[in-house]
Each structure stands twice: as structure tokens, then as C-alpha cells.
Amino acid sequence: MMGKINSSIVLLIVILPIALTTDVIHSQLPEPIQNFVEYDNRIFVGAGSKLYKLYFNLTIEESVRLTEESECSNEKKVQVLELFNNRLLVCTTQRCGLCSFYDFSLNLLQHLSDKKRDRWQILSGKKSTQIITESEEDNKIVVMKSLESTKSLSLPYLSYLELKDGHFSQISSIQLKTDTNLSKSFPEIDVITSYEYKGQMFFVIVVTDNNGEVFTKVVRWCQNMGIAGYTEIIVTCSGKISTPTTTSNVVYNKAVSAFFGKVASEDEKAIFLTMTEFKRFSNPVVLKSYSICAFRMEEIREKMTNVQSNCYRNGVLSTRPYWLVGVDYETCQSTMDQQKILSDIYEQRSSFCGHKANGGVGPKKLDTEILPMKIGKSQTQITSRFPPIVASYNYELKTLAIVVTIEGEIYRILCDFRKKAYGTALMMSSMAETSTLQPYFSGIIIDSSQKFAFVAESDSSSGFGRLMRFKTTSCNTETNRNSCQNCLSDPICGWCGTRCSTEKSCTNGQWSSQTCQPVINEVSPLDGPISGGTILTLKGSFTSKHDTHDIKIFIGDVPCKVVSVNRRTINCKTPKTPSPFAGQILLSLNEGDDNPSSLVSGSAKYHEKFQYKRLDIISIKPNASSIAHSNDKNIQIETNIQGSDRRIQICDEECKIQMINNEMLTCKIPPIKAITKCNVKLIVDDGLVNRKDGFSYVKEPVIFGVKPNITASNIVFPFQLLGNNLNYLGDNISLITSVNDQKLISICEKASLDGTSIECFNSKLDVTDETDAVIYVKEIPINLIIKDSLKITYQTFPKFKKPQFKDNKIVFSFDNSELPMSYKDSIRISIDGRICQNVYIALTEMICTYPNVTSDVPILLQIGDESQLFSSKETQLIFYKERWKILLYIIVGILGFAICAGTIVFIVKKKKDNKRRKLKSKDDCDFTKVPSDEYIGKINDSFARHCNLFSFN
Structure with missing residues (x-):
């Protein structure tokens, strides 16, 4: 009996790429892998016609060949490899359709080649024989097989077998297609999985009908294959799927893999299907999207009961078939003879409820909106070129699933109905990366300890297979190990102080799977107006599991309202404060009151403080613009606050900001066609400052000359630009001087108050002869008119001879040169720090008045940026030349005095001798x-x- 059911829950998967390194091992086999199982730390692999026995580290222990060469279309291969009641059942194809079973007793098995194997045959066909469920208690199994009736027709059958005396005997068998029109091809039926629930067998099958439509069905059967227990319903997953660019409605109608497990740690169980949207005539190798859909078993049982009740009790069939009289189709108990029921099925199959291949009766599809899976930051699904494979396991009372894609991605998924389920993508290398051919998966298993997963993939074209092993419970992956955020994205992991681990592996008592210790790496800006409104951006490591109300940010004692949160960035808006201050930036991920003293673990501080300031304009350059050319000029406004949002208005017109360099703002001057003075308004966040008459629209300045037009080339020498309205040119003007292909930049200072001149200083030039130069005005902030070309003559400054003292004056003469009168204002002569006044420049000498100095001191001569010091010794020689007459008089007087004194002494002495x-x-x-x-x-x-x-x- 059949109806439709739509999944009411789809797991939301949060995918985080993690590189597996040392946890993955590989083993390559020379033949494609068909099936493999794990038993007692050994891996048994069916590859081609051989059975391999591998150690747990995937090294080959031994192998044995089971089949010989075959000429059949279904080439020699191991079709069935199943553990059953301490036995290893191996079925290989033989003689064009016969499946030969080999029975290995694992209890007695030492070496594959030494063990005598029991062997029997069952009929098979193109489809591989599958053991889809078994019951070890009564030695019974259900086998899926296909019977080739014609060259283009295969009849799928389910056989119920019992193992007796080392051989299987068939108890019953039923055809999964009962259409009597054999002219039509039979539908393709694939068994995705099988499981037992409350004494009943359930199969998940995918049916492709004659029109190419695909249906996924859940089939219930009694353990004894009683036909009264056969019921099927169609299951789908539908809803809206969001991508970064679009949102669309999809219907997932094809299951590709499945697992049966608990609903988180609850006792209730569910069947989890990996489903995709199948469309006819679509490219089979393009990337497809897959979602995991969860169906509660109690809901499935309820829908199946409704299907049967509607069929047999609500008049779909006028009367119940006689072979179902006394049959309790809900408990699968039959009072009729089993063979009688099977016989009646083939005679009156058209009257059997729920056994039509392409439809049935029952409730319509239950429409529920599904939740999209989240991979990284995008709302999307698992994408792959081929269907992924899946296996489940239990970990600490949780149901986890491992999903593997052919591209080499592994998803670890927590199956939890109580919240949006999530998972981790564990990236590993795949054969798809190294093979240019088309690989396919042979299966996935979880070992008995549930600590390892094994994945087999093969390449039929190249003829080899590969087996991989990786840990199912490892948290010490490359990206998890140093990132708390990546660690918490894994459903089984948590942060253990400084590392990622499972809860059992954390021994310091600091394990947490909900929050991370935040890390603040950068904060910008670090200042704002006391009016508030600054958007503070904190960059670092945060967790996306928190909403804005879970996060608190303080600047000192002032709370900063959080406006947005993601894994790497948190934004908050500063409030208004009464006065300037600097405060420590504090972050907390804990819920609590607004008092920062309550911050506990889960908090962080930034090493720099945020400063509340009074907004001010420091400078405006230029402060004027010519009205004719204001629209193509920029203005620079320097402020004391960086802030997060800045605006400038001149004359109430918006000044469009072109560039921001810390506190320096450059904007394009708005055009105004009138001579006027304007207010300049600066708006930073919620702060406003108004500079009254801060900018003027003026007439164009004019330059019409240079004074002097002769200057020295070997010293820095001042000169003036002459003109009108020059005070609007700003504080500094750069000039380019071009002399004999040399281009030098000269700096000009602020213009005179009346705007008629600007003082400039020329640059030194490497010229020795008198040379004309052309001056180009550069970087003028407003439009400038130059009436005539500006020219200046460069000549070498003359060399001075040693100074001479003459009539209280110091005289400097030159070597065969004339000193231009234009140099007068740039010459400075000092003696012992005193300025020599009244400098007079003649053609060949320069004279200055000598002050009244009574001692010998040095003379300093300065012209432009050059200076020359004459030593004290040279200075003393000059002074002696002026005093020779005085010294001569003194010498003559001393000699006369000496002669007179000598004469007197001689006379007195002579008189004494005569006595x-x-x-x-x-x-x-x-x-x-x-x-x-x-x-x-x-x-x-x-x-x-x-x-x-x-x-x-």
C-alpha cells in the first residue's frame, strides 16, 4: 500500500573545511573494489575475483582468488560480501548469471586459502545480488536479485532465505513489479538501504518508471515476508533553497544514500536520506545539490497505517480479497497459509492494494518548508558530480553521520531534531584529484569501535581501487587545532583551554562547546566625537553562535550598542558623553547586566584606548578659491578626530570627499559664482563643528614680475614674486625653475598682507656663467594669472678678498667682478655678534661702518645661506696697520727717557771715583x-x- 510523505525536518549543516593530514591512511589494490567489511580488527575486501584480508592499518595480509575468467556480460566480480552470524558470506558471479555463495566461518578462519569453503548457487542476473537485511537469531536473510527473462528485461525479486546445515534454502520470494503487460519494460528498482524497526523490515528503494520519472519509496515488509505486511509510501523533501544570489523552490525526489539512527540522544529513531532533485534528460555528470532529509519512524508507520486503512476500509476495493481475511496487516501476523497467499498474489495481483508499481492510494504529500543546509557562509547544499555515500555511528549518546563526496570532502553531521543540526567538512584528498578517468565509490563503513571510517573508491577504466581510513572522532585537525571558532563548528568538539578536543579528552575542566575566548586584533577608529554616533569596528576571532544581545562592549564604563556580529567582525555604535575622556575597550560574550564589573570568562580587552574628543577644525588649506575655477580644485581640512563617517559642507553645499588620510580630509570645492565668505561645516558621526567665514570665493590672483631678476647660482638667495591678490594663493607655493634643462623646486612663503608680493628662495644651480631661467608656478590651490613670462638671471656670486680696515670702516673687495645692487638686502656683516651698519655697495667693493670695538674680534660675512668667517689673527693684522703711528711715538719716547737716565747715572758715579x-x-x-x-x-x-x-x- 502506498502513499506520499514529505520530510518535516531537514538537517542544517554548517560546513567548515578542515585539512586531514596524519589521520588519513591509504591502501591501493590492483582491482576495482566491490564490497568490504570489518571484523575483529581485520578488513575483508572483495575486489574483482579476489578476496583480500587486510590488517587494520590497511596493509595486505593475504588474498585468495574465488572465480575464474568469465565470458559473461556481468564480469567476474564479488557481488556480495556480508558478515552473518560469525560467517563471512561471499557471492561471486559464475556461468552467466549464477551467484556462487562461499561461506567462511570466521570463528575458525586462520588463513583464507586453508579454509574449506561451502558453496551453493542462486539465480542472478545483470543486477548485482544484494543482501539487504538479515536476522542472525534465526539464520534468515533477505536477498535482492534480478532475473533475466529476456535480453532487455530483468525481473527484480526479493528472496527470503534461511541458512540450514550450511546451505541457504528459499522460504519465499516476491516480485517487486506485478504489471501483467510484459511488452513494457520493467522499472528500475534500486535498494538504497534496509533496516529493522519494531519487528518489521523496512527498505528504502528508488524506482524509475517507464516514463523516466523517479520516486523514492519506503517499503515495509513483515519479517516472514507475509504479503499482508507489504506497504509502500512515497517520500520527498521540498521547500525553498537559498543561495548567495537566488532563492528557488525545489523538490528532492531521489535518495542516493541513507542511514538509520536515533534522533539525537532520544529513544525515537528516524531514517536519514541523502536526497537530490532528479530531472529527466539532465546531464548526469554536472554538479548536483544534495540535502539530508530526516523522516521519523513513528510518522512513517502512521502514514502506512492510514494508507492501508484507506485502501481496504474506505471502499477503494469493494471487498477485501479473500486471502487477506483474518490478516492483521498492522502486526504482520497471518492466519493463512503462506504458500496460499503467494499463489493468490500471482492469480489476482490486480486487486491487491498498494502493490501497483507507479502509484497507489493514500494521503497526498505533506507540504512542509525545509531548512537549507549551510556550507560556510552561504545558504547552499552539498554539491558533487556523483552521489555521495553515507554512514552513521553513535558518539556520546549522539547520532553522527559521515558523508563523503567523490571530490574528497567529508562531512561530519550531528543529527539533532531539537535544534538546527550542523556538521563539519573534513577535507581530504580523493582519487578524483589524481585520476583523469571516472572514479566511483564502492562503499563506506564504520568499524565496530566507531572510531574509524573506511571509504573505498575505484576506477573501472584504470582497473584499480583504493581504500582509505580516517578517524571519526578526531578534533586535532589542521584548522581545528589552533582555532576555537573552527573547533566549535564541529559537532563533537569543544575548546579545552588552548586546544580543540572531545569532552572526554579534556582533563582540565575548561571544556566548552558553546563559547570561545574572544580575541581582539584590531579596533577602528580609536576616537570619536563626544556627540557619539561612531561605528566602532572590532576585528579578531569571535564566535557566530552569539546574537547581538549576547555580546556587550564597553568603552570604560560607557556601553557601546552592538549593531552587527559575525565570526571575524563586531560593530557597535558609541553613545553621547558629557565630556572628553579615554576609555579601555572591553568585550564580553556572556549575558549579564550593563555593568562592566560583571564581566567574567569569555571577555577580552584591547591594548589601546578609545578617545572621546571635542570635534574641531585645525586647518583649512586653501582658505580661498577663485570663482572662475573653483569646481576643479580641492580643499584639505585637517581635524582632530578620525571617526567612522565624515561629511564637509561649504556654503551649505556638499563638498564631496575625495580622499581620507587619518585626520586629513580632501574634498572637491563646490562651485560658487559670487565673491563671498562661507562657513565651513565638518560633520563627523553625530558631531558638528562650524568654522565661520572659513572659506572665501575671490578674484583670480595675478603675477606680473620677479624682483630682483638677477640672483646667484651658487647660494640660496631670496627674491620676490610681484602681483595682485597673491594672499589668496595659500601659505606655501612651489616654483619650478628651469635652467639649461635643469629643473629645481623653490619654496615661497606666505604672501604679504596686501597681496602684492610673495617672498621666495631660489635653489642652488650648477651653473658658472650668467644664464636666463624661466619660472613655472606649481601647485597653486586656486586659478592663477601670469601676465608675462617670469624670467630670472642666474650668475655666479663673486669671491671676496680679505677685508681691510680704513677710516672706521671695513672694506670688502672682489676679484674682477661687480656686485649687483640687488644683493644688498641679503648681505649681513657682523663683528663679535654686532651688526655692521650702513652697508654700501659700489661696483667692485662693499663697505660697512665699523663700530667702536676696543678688542680684536672675528668678522663674519653672510650672504644668503652662505657665510665666511675671517680669523682673529687676520683681524689683528688689520688693526695694527691702522695704529703704527701711535706705536712709533711710544717707542721714541721710551728711548729718549732711557738716554737721559743713563747720562745722569754716569756723571754721579764719576764724581764718586774722583774722591x-x-x-x-x-x-x-x-x-x-x-x-x-x-x-x-x-x-x-x-x-x-x-x-x-x-x-x-
């Missing part, structure tokens, strides 16, 4: 007779003459 004893004879001249002490010191000229001292022979 001495007179000498009578020559004996008196005998010094031996005269005591030496009497004459020592008393010899004079008379005595010498008397004794003939200078005439002795």
Missing part, C-alpha cells in the same frame, strides 16, 4: 801689592788709563 785715593807711581798699578778686596768693583776708566790697562805689551 778715591790718587795713584802716585807705577807700583800702584801692581795688583799683587794691593789687596784685591779693596779694588774689586772700583776700577774705572781713569784707573785704567793710569795703569795703561789697554796698552800692556
Whole structure:
């Protein structure tokens, strides 16, 4: 019996790419992998015609060949590999359609080649034989097979088998298609999964009818294959799917994989289907979207009961078929002979409720809006070129699913109905990255410990397969390990102080799966007006699991209202404050009151403070513009606040901001066609400052000359630009001087108050001869009129000779040069720091009045930026030349005084000698007779003459 049911719940998956490195191992086999199972830390793999036994690390332990070469269309391969009642059941194709079963007793198995294998055959066909469910308690299994009746026709059957004495015997069998018109091809039926629930068998099948339409059905069957228990309903997933650019309505009608599990930690169970939207004539290899849809089993049972009740009790069939009399179709208990029922099915199949292939009776589809899966930041679904595979496992009372795509993406999904389910994408390499051919999946299993997942993929063209193993419960992945946000996106992981781990692996008691310690890396801006309104942007590491009401930001004690939140950025708006201050920026992810003292764990501080300031305009450059050319000029306004939003108005007209450099704003001057003074308004966030008469619209300035037009080339020398209205040109003007292909920039200072001149300083030029130069005015903020070309003559400044002192004046002369009169204002002469006044410039010399200086001091000569110092020694020589007459008079006076004094001393001494004893004879001249002490010191000229001292022979 059949009806439709629409999934009421679709899992929302949050995908975060994580690179798996050391947790993934690979093993390559020389043949495509068909099936594989895990038992007692061993992996049994059916690949081609061989059975492989692998260690848990995927190295090959041994292998055995099960089949020989075959010429049939269904090439030699292992079709069935199933663990059943401590037995390994292996079915391989033989002799064009026969499936040969091999029975390996795992309890006794040591080596594959040493074990005697039981073998029997069942009829098979193009479709691979599948064991879709089993009951180990009574040694019974249900096998899906297809019987080839013609070259283009296969009849799908379900066979109910029982294992007795080492062989399977068929209890019953039923055809899944009962259409009597054999001229039509039978529909394709694929069994996606099978499971047992409350004593009943359920299958998920995908049926493609004769018109190419696809249906996904959930089929219920009694464990004893009683036909009264057969009921089927159609299931779909529909709703709105949002992408970054569009929103569309979709209907997922085709299941590609499934798993059966609990609803989170609840006792209720559900069937989880990975579904896609199938359309006829679509390209089979393009990227398709897949969603995971969850169907509660109790809801499925209720719908099936309604289907049966509507069919047999509400007049769809006038009377109940006689073979169903006494049958309790809800409990699958039959009082009729089983073979009688099967016989009646083939005779009166058209009257059997719910057993039509392409429809049935029952309730219409239940329309419920599905939730889109979220991958990264986009509302989208899993996308892949081929259907993904899925397996489920239990972890800490939670149902988790592993979904793998052919592109190498692995999604770990938490199946939870109580909230929007989410998952983590664990990226790993896939054969699709290295193979240019078309790979396909052979299956996925979770080991008995539920710690590892095994994925098999093959490439039929190249003829090899690969088996991969990775951890199902690992949190120590490359992107999780250092990122709390990535860690919390994983449904089984949490943050353990400084690392990502499962709750059991965290031993410090700091494990959290809800919040992360926030990290503030950058805050901008760091100032704003006291009027408030500044949008503060905090950049760093935050968690997207919080809404704006969960986050609190403070500037000192002032709360900043949060306006937007995402994983990397939080924005808040500053309120008004009465006065300027600087406050610490505090962030908290905890709910609480508005008092910052309540901040506990989950908070962060920024190392710089936010400053509330009074808004002000520091400068306006230029402060005027010519009315004729104002629309093509810019103005720069410097303020003291950066803020988050800035506007400028001149004469109540918007000045469009062209560039922002910290507190310097550049905007385009609005055109005004009248000479006027305007207010300049600066609006920063909610702050406003008005500079009255801050800008003027004026007439154009005019330059008509240069004074002097002769200057030196080897020194920095001043000159003036002459004109009218020059005070509107701003404080600084740059000039380009072009001389003999040399271009130098000169700087001009602020114009005179009357606007008739601007003082400038030329640049040094490497010229030795007199040269004409042309001056180009550059970077003028307003339009400028130059009536005549501005020319200036450069010449080498003359060299000075040593200065001379002459009549209280210092004279500087030049070497064969004339000093232009235009240099006068740039010459400065100082003696011992005193200015030499009244400088006079003649053709070949320069003279200045010498001040009254009584000591010898240095002389300093300055012209432009050049200076020359004459030493003190040179200065003293100059002074002596002027004083020679005075010195001569002094010398003559000293000599005259010395002569007079000597004459007087001689006369007095001579008189004293005459009083001495007179000498009578020559004996008196005998010094031996005269005591030496009497004459020592008393010899004079008379005595010498008397004794003939200078005439002795």
C-alpha cells in the first residue's frame, strides 16, 4: 500500500573545511573494489575475483582468488560480501548469471586459502545480488536479485532465505513489479538501504518508471515476508533553497544514500536520506545539490497505517480479497497459509492494494518548508558530480553521520531534531584529484569501535581501487587545532583551554562547546566625537553562535550598542558623553547586566584606548578659491578626530570627499559664482563643528614680475614674486625653475598682507656663467594669472678678498667682478655678534661702518645661506696697520727717557771715583801689592788709563 510523505525536518549543516593530514591512511589494490567489511580488527575486501584480508592499518595480509575468467556480460566480480552470524558470506558471479555463495566461518578462519569453503548457487542476473537485511537469531536473510527473462528485461525479486546445515534454502520470494503487460519494460528498482524497526523490515528503494520519472519509496515488509505486511509510501523533501544570489523552490525526489539512527540522544529513531532533485534528460555528470532529509519512524508507520486503512476500509476495493481475511496487516501476523497467499498474489495481483508499481492510494504529500543546509557562509547544499555515500555511528549518546563526496570532502553531521543540526567538512584528498578517468565509490563503513571510517573508491577504466581510513572522532585537525571558532563548528568538539578536543579528552575542566575566548586584533577608529554616533569596528576571532544581545562592549564604563556580529567582525555604535575622556575597550560574550564589573570568562580587552574628543577644525588649506575655477580644485581640512563617517559642507553645499588620510580630509570645492565668505561645516558621526567665514570665493590672483631678476647660482638667495591678490594663493607655493634643462623646486612663503608680493628662495644651480631661467608656478590651490613670462638671471656670486680696515670702516673687495645692487638686502656683516651698519655697495667693493670695538674680534660675512668667517689673527693684522703711528711715538719716547737716565747715572758715579785715593807711581798699578778686596768693583776708566790697562805689551 502506498502513499506520499514529505520530510518535516531537514538537517542544517554548517560546513567548515578542515585539512586531514596524519589521520588519513591509504591502501591501493590492483582491482576495482566491490564490497568490504570489518571484523575483529581485520578488513575483508572483495575486489574483482579476489578476496583480500587486510590488517587494520590497511596493509595486505593475504588474498585468495574465488572465480575464474568469465565470458559473461556481468564480469567476474564479488557481488556480495556480508558478515552473518560469525560467517563471512561471499557471492561471486559464475556461468552467466549464477551467484556462487562461499561461506567462511570466521570463528575458525586462520588463513583464507586453508579454509574449506561451502558453496551453493542462486539465480542472478545483470543486477548485482544484494543482501539487504538479515536476522542472525534465526539464520534468515533477505536477498535482492534480478532475473533475466529476456535480453532487455530483468525481473527484480526479493528472496527470503534461511541458512540450514550450511546451505541457504528459499522460504519465499516476491516480485517487486506485478504489471501483467510484459511488452513494457520493467522499472528500475534500486535498494538504497534496509533496516529493522519494531519487528518489521523496512527498505528504502528508488524506482524509475517507464516514463523516466523517479520516486523514492519506503517499503515495509513483515519479517516472514507475509504479503499482508507489504506497504509502500512515497517520500520527498521540498521547500525553498537559498543561495548567495537566488532563492528557488525545489523538490528532492531521489535518495542516493541513507542511514538509520536515533534522533539525537532520544529513544525515537528516524531514517536519514541523502536526497537530490532528479530531472529527466539532465546531464548526469554536472554538479548536483544534495540535502539530508530526516523522516521519523513513528510518522512513517502512521502514514502506512492510514494508507492501508484507506485502501481496504474506505471502499477503494469493494471487498477485501479473500486471502487477506483474518490478516492483521498492522502486526504482520497471518492466519493463512503462506504458500496460499503467494499463489493468490500471482492469480489476482490486480486487486491487491498498494502493490501497483507507479502509484497507489493514500494521503497526498505533506507540504512542509525545509531548512537549507549551510556550507560556510552561504545558504547552499552539498554539491558533487556523483552521489555521495553515507554512514552513521553513535558518539556520546549522539547520532553522527559521515558523508563523503567523490571530490574528497567529508562531512561530519550531528543529527539533532531539537535544534538546527550542523556538521563539519573534513577535507581530504580523493582519487578524483589524481585520476583523469571516472572514479566511483564502492562503499563506506564504520568499524565496530566507531572510531574509524573506511571509504573505498575505484576506477573501472584504470582497473584499480583504493581504500582509505580516517578517524571519526578526531578534533586535532589542521584548522581545528589552533582555532576555537573552527573547533566549535564541529559537532563533537569543544575548546579545552588552548586546544580543540572531545569532552572526554579534556582533563582540565575548561571544556566548552558553546563559547570561545574572544580575541581582539584590531579596533577602528580609536576616537570619536563626544556627540557619539561612531561605528566602532572590532576585528579578531569571535564566535557566530552569539546574537547581538549576547555580546556587550564597553568603552570604560560607557556601553557601546552592538549593531552587527559575525565570526571575524563586531560593530557597535558609541553613545553621547558629557565630556572628553579615554576609555579601555572591553568585550564580553556572556549575558549579564550593563555593568562592566560583571564581566567574567569569555571577555577580552584591547591594548589601546578609545578617545572621546571635542570635534574641531585645525586647518583649512586653501582658505580661498577663485570663482572662475573653483569646481576643479580641492580643499584639505585637517581635524582632530578620525571617526567612522565624515561629511564637509561649504556654503551649505556638499563638498564631496575625495580622499581620507587619518585626520586629513580632501574634498572637491563646490562651485560658487559670487565673491563671498562661507562657513565651513565638518560633520563627523553625530558631531558638528562650524568654522565661520572659513572659506572665501575671490578674484583670480595675478603675477606680473620677479624682483630682483638677477640672483646667484651658487647660494640660496631670496627674491620676490610681484602681483595682485597673491594672499589668496595659500601659505606655501612651489616654483619650478628651469635652467639649461635643469629643473629645481623653490619654496615661497606666505604672501604679504596686501597681496602684492610673495617672498621666495631660489635653489642652488650648477651653473658658472650668467644664464636666463624661466619660472613655472606649481601647485597653486586656486586659478592663477601670469601676465608675462617670469624670467630670472642666474650668475655666479663673486669671491671676496680679505677685508681691510680704513677710516672706521671695513672694506670688502672682489676679484674682477661687480656686485649687483640687488644683493644688498641679503648681505649681513657682523663683528663679535654686532651688526655692521650702513652697508654700501659700489661696483667692485662693499663697505660697512665699523663700530667702536676696543678688542680684536672675528668678522663674519653672510650672504644668503652662505657665510665666511675671517680669523682673529687676520683681524689683528688689520688693526695694527691702522695704529703704527701711535706705536712709533711710544717707542721714541721710551728711548729718549732711557738716554737721559743713563747720562745722569754716569756723571754721579764719576764724581764718586774722583774722591778715591790718587795713584802716585807705577807700583800702584801692581795688583799683587794691593789687596784685591779693596779694588774689586772700583776700577774705572781713569784707573785704567793710569795703569795703561789697554796698552800692556
